[in-house]
Amino acid sequence: MSEPVTPDSSRKKRTLLQFLSDYFHDIHALREYLLRKQILKGNRKNRSFADIQEKYGPYVTGALFILKQGGAVKFQDKEWIRPNERGHFPTEFLEFRKVPVEAVDASGCAINYQGMSNLPVPLKELRFLSLQCCPNVDDWCLSRLYLLADSLQELSLAGCPQVSERGLACLHHLQNLRRLDISDLPAVSHPGLTQILVEEMLPHCEVLGTDWAQGLKLEPDQQPQNTPSPVSP
Amino acid sequence: MSEFKKKIECILPGKQWEELYDTSHLPPKQSDVVIVGGGILGLSVAFWLKKLESRRGAIRVLVVEQDHTEHLAVVDAPLVDLRYNPSGCLLLASEKDAATLENNVKMQRQEGAKVCLISPEQLQNKFPWINTEGVALASYGMEDEGWFDAWSLLQGLRRKVQSMGVLLYQGEVTRFITSSGQMQTPSGEQVVLRRINEVHVKMDKSLEYQPVECAAVINAAGPWSGQVAELAGIGKGLPGTLQGTKLPVEPRKRYVHLWHCPQGPGLETPLVADISGVYFRREGLGSNYLGGYSPTEEEEPDPTNLEVDHDFFQNKVWPHLAQRVPSFKTLKVQRSWAGYYDYNTFDQNGVVGPHPLVVNMYFATGFSGHGLQHAPGIGRAVAEMVLDGQFNTIDMSPFLFTRFYLGEKLQAYNIL
Numbered sequence: 001m002s003e004p005v006t007p008d009s010s011r012k013k014r015t016l017l018q019f020l021s022d023y024f025h026d027i028h029a030l031r032e033y034l035l036r037k038q039i040l041k042g043n044r045k046n047r048s049f050a051d052i053q054e055k056y057g058p059y060v061t062g063a064l065f066i067l068k069q070g071g072a073v074k075f076q077d078k079e080w081i082r083p084n085e086r087g088h089f090p091t092e093f094l095e096f097r098k099v100p101v102e103a104v105d106a107s108g109c110a111i112n113y114q115g116m117s118n119l120p121v122p123l124k125e126l127r128f129l130s131l132q133c134c135p136n137v138d139d140w141c142l143s144r145l146y147l148l149a150d151s152l153q154e155l156s157l158a159g160c161p162q163v164s165e166r167g168l169a170c171l172h173h174l175q176n177l178r179r180l181d182i183s184d185l186p187a188v189s190h191p192g193l194t195q196i197l198v199e200e201m202l203p204h205c206e207v208l209g210t211d212w213a214q215g216l217k218l219e220p221d222q223q224p225q226n227t228p229s230p231v232s233p
Numbered sequence: 234m235s236e237f238k239k240k241i242e243c244i245l246p247g248k249q250w251e252e253l254y255d256t257s258h259l260p261p262k263q264s265d266v267v268i269v270g271g272g273i274l275g276l277s278v279a280f281w282l283k284k285l286e287s288r289r290g291a292i293r294v295l296v297v298e299q300d301h302t303e304h305l306a307v308v309d310a311p312l313v314d315l316r317y318n319p320s321g322c323l324l325l326a327s328e329k330d331a332a333t334l335e336n337n338v339k340m341q342r343q344e345g346a347k348v349c350l351i352s353p354e355q356l357q358n359k360f361p362w363i364n365t366e367g368v369a370l371a372s373y374g375m376e377d378e379g380w381f382d383a384w385s386l387l388q389g390l391r392r393k394v395q396s397m398g399v400l401l402y403q404g405e406v407t408r409f410i411t412s413s414g415q416m417q418t419p420s421g422e423q424v425v426l427r428r429i430n431e432v433h434v435k436m437d438k439s440l441e442y443q444p445v446e447c448a449a450v451i452n453a454a455g456p457w458s459g460q461v462a463e464l465a466g467i468g469k470g471l472p473g474t475l476q477g478t479k480l481p482v483e484p485r486k487r488y489v490h491l492w493h494c495p496q497g498p499g500l501e502t503p504l505v506a507d508i509s510g511v512y513f514r515r516e517g518l519g520s521n522y523l524g525g526y527s528p529t530e531e532e533e534p535d536p537t538n539l540e541v542d543h544d545f546f547q548n549k550v551w552p553h554l555a556q557r558v559p560s561f562k563t564l565k566v567q568r569s570w571a572g573y574y575d576y577n578t579f580d581q582n583g584v585v586g587p588h589p590l591v592v593n594m595y596f597a598t599g600f601s602g603h604g605l606q607h608a609p610g611i612g613r614a615v616a617e618m619v620l621d622g623q624f625n626t627i628d629m630s631p632f633l634f635t636r637f638y639l640g641e642k643l644q645a646y647n648i649l
Contacts, residue, residue: 166318169320170319172499197518201501
């Protein structure tokens with residue numbers, strides 16, 4: 001019931017609204033309303049672009065969706081198109097109706113499960129997809145990536161807080177994948193073991209995972225006498 | 234001194250004021266809807282009743298659950314982690330069932346499910362650990378199919394309905410106080426219609442009970458729904474008449490086994506349901522697998538206790554597992570446990586909706602092991618029935634109670 005999903009909101013001091021909502025029904029209702037509005041805002045960002053697809057074709061629709069979210073798009077044989085700090089982007093790509101999109105960089109975007117239907121369905125020849133540090137990408141989203149099985153060669157999921165090993169299990173459809181980056185996934189319980197299992201699942205793919213020393217903590221009496229480089233905890 | 238403080242607290246506004254004794258542990262004296270059973274179906278109905286009510290706080294809902302081993306306090310966690318595994322379900326079919334499977338898949342695809350049919354050769358390519366002997370066709374869910382942690386869903390739902398204002402109490406429903414009246418059907422027959430006026434909720438380990446006046450009662454008591462229905466007088470009449478038709482839901486014991494197999498199927502394993510009725514799925518990262526088997530009518534274990542029969546696994550489950558997945562020959566069982574299905578002996582499908590004679594009792598039970606997956610939809614259907622008097626979103630009239638009297642079966646296949 002607290003403010004947007006931050007794990008440290010319980011550790012922060014309670015805000016005035018939180019304090020008051022324990023005592024007044026009106027404030028409680030107000031906080032529920034604000035939460036609902038926030039969810040609706042997230043849904044609006046991920047709404048379906050199907051009506052634009054009829055007019056402009058699948059590639060332009062997918063590109064427009066990504067650019068509006070703040071990501072970058074690369075059409076085949078063209079340069080990367082990125083929005084600037086104000087969120088404006090050049091609109092010349094609206095002419096590229098027949099040119100397939102080959103790379104999408106959606107790092108840090110608020111794309112979620114609903115929005116994923118705007119990605120793999122239209123963009124059939126996508127070769128490179130980066131979903132680094134997307135806060136709303138979770139296991140449900142990964143189950144939708146099977147549609148890109150024929151074309152996807154590089155995928156990066158580094159730093160997504162909601163992706164766990166259960167979502168990684170459904171990447172087995174992507175048999176053409178050559179590079180997979182699954183480093184720094186906090187929701188994965190055993191990163192080393194997961195990496196081994198994923199490597200077994202995708203034999204032709206190079207899996208970039210966690211640092212092997214991660215999770216190893218030396219006992220105080222076992223620490224070596226001279227440590228040229230400290231082991232990262 | 235603390236007694237005095239307690240009395241002062243009772244008098245303050247917002248607390249229950251009882252002059253003679255403290256009744257804060259008892260359920261309230263009045264409630265608009267009483268839901269018997271606080272499992273997934275009961276909580277689902279409570280959730281939808283509160284969500285669809287016309288204005289905030291319009292309906293007072295009370296959920297009575299007989300058995301809970303932890304406290305009812307709300308834990309302040311940000312999101313419910315359902316531990317959803319989107320790995321899909323693989324249903325195998327032999328020659329004689331292949332046509333049924335194909336029809337089912339066609340119907341599911343029409344409704345929008347992303348399921349596909351695979352031939353044995355494609356199956357062998359995709360999952361090299363499987364032995365396709367005897368398999369004519371398989372159906373595989375590509376998207377939005379898998380399994381999740383039911384317990385965390387239950388806890389999350391419980392937390393949510395509490396935040397919406399539903400009262401959850403622990404107790405046993407021992408009696409219904411009903412009143413009846415004679416009515417005439419359009420064809421001139423006399424029927425006796427019954428209304429439940431009060432529900433007696435007995436507290437745990439004591440003889441104390443609280444009569445709760447209510448307007449509607451929802452029977453979501455799972456395996457014990459048949460007993461609860463008998464308390465309301467359903468089934469007390471001449472056999473063959475509507476009064477004499479009992480609710481055919483009874484508890485059936487089912488085992489689930491957890492085993493370890495070091496060279497077993499990999500991370501991409503879906504939930505596999507074999508031709509023989511044996512099913513299994515992966516559990517966690519450490520080569521553990523979970524599975525079970527529904528016994529035939531003759532082999533039904535005794536439902537009076539939850540003891541596990543380990544020979545059942547040896548004789549009935551393991552041979553089929555080893556035949557389908559050769560690496561399972563070297564498995565080792567770690568744990569087994571048993572649970573109850575609310576088994577519908579008539580057609581293994583659920584009962585939803587009001588009873589024709591006891592007018593304010595609604596059923597949401599009898600799904601014979603499939604209640605979890607249908608729970609949100611059933612919850613909404615029953616909530617619509619209570620609030621609007623009809624099914625709005627999905628027409629659930631084939632699931633009404635009257636089919637037991639009329640003898641129209643709505644057979645459910647592929648019971649796992």
